[in-house]
Amino acid sequence: xMNKIDLKKNKESIxxxxxxxFFVGGYAFFLTSMKWMPTTADASYISKLGIENKWNxxxxxxxxxxxxxxxxLMEVELTINNKSYDGKNKYNxxxxxxxxxxxxxxxxxxxxxxxxxxxxxxxxxxxxISLRMSIKDSKEETLKLYTNIKDVDKVDKIEKLDYKGYITxxxxxxxxxxxxxxxxxxxEKIKLNKEIGExxxxxxxxxxxxxxxxxxxxxxxxxxxxxxxxxxxxxxxKIEDLDMDIAELNExxxxxxxxxxxxxxx
Numbered sequence: 001x002m003n004k005i006d007l008k009k010n011k012e013s014i015x016x017x018x019x020x021x022f023f024v025g026g027y028a029f030f031l032t033s034m035k036w037m038p039t040t041a042d043a044s045y046i047s048k049l050g051i052e053n054k055w056n057x058x059x060x061x062x063x064x065x066x067x068x069x070x071x072x073l074m075e076v077e078l079t080i081n082n083k084s085y086d087g088k089n090k091y092n093x094x095x096x097x098x099x100x101x102x103x104x105x106x107x108x109x110x111x112x113x114x115x116x117x118x119x120x121x122x123x124x125x126x127x128x129i130s131l132r133m134s135i136k137d138s139k140e141e142t143l144k145l146y147t148n149i150k151d152v153d154k155v156d157k158i159e160k161l162d163y164k165g166y167i168t169x170x171x172x173x174x175x176x177x178x179x180x181x182x183x184x185x186x187x188e189k190i191k192l193n194k195e196i197g198e199x200x201x202x203x204x205x206x207x208x209x210x211x212x213x214x215x216x217x218x219x220x221x222x223x224x225x226x227x228x229x230x231x232x233x234x235x236x237x238k239i240e241d242l243d244m245d246i247a248e249l250n251e252x253x254x255x256x257x258x259x260x261x262x263x264x265x266x
Contacts, residue, residue, distance in 0.1 A: 074122055209221060
């Protein structure tokens, strides 16, 4: 009888120790995660491409964040606009995974407003990476940029490039982004023109119906026709605005092409 009681007590003790182990382990992970993650750690903490991150009177934009699983390597391209004009345009970088492990960073290109860096020895299995950026010889706060396995741009291989190679890649990405915007605008124009065509058909139908309508019915039809014509005018104005945007984007492409050639010639 005593053996059964002792066995029961031992089982309860083991169960209690397991609960304590998981509680302490979970609490420790929570504390380290709070240090690693931003204050409000929700789905919005991921740093999006092309979005300005405001920091120490500067804006930092991630142009691209590439990841090659085969190479255990990441490459990040940043554009920095120093609005403080303090002359401090040199930065320190570090990176960590979600477990707090340090990852090696190596700056490939460093200019006042443009930086390309690599994060190497990325674990084969990872979920989130934090890239930290601080101003050299300064005690200002550190900027933390984040990506995860779902949002990072996966590539087969990150090519070894020299300075001119990175210049070419940078301008080609910007030019292709402009071309993508032009393509979206052209598709929107097609959609608007199709809608205008359908409205014009409806106006013709309303005009035909007026032949056999009373004066009151004709007034109602004229009111509908007026609304339809206003809708056409609104859509035509949108098309004109899109044409202006397309012209501007084409001009930007020409300027970027010229800038690329001039940069490569230096």
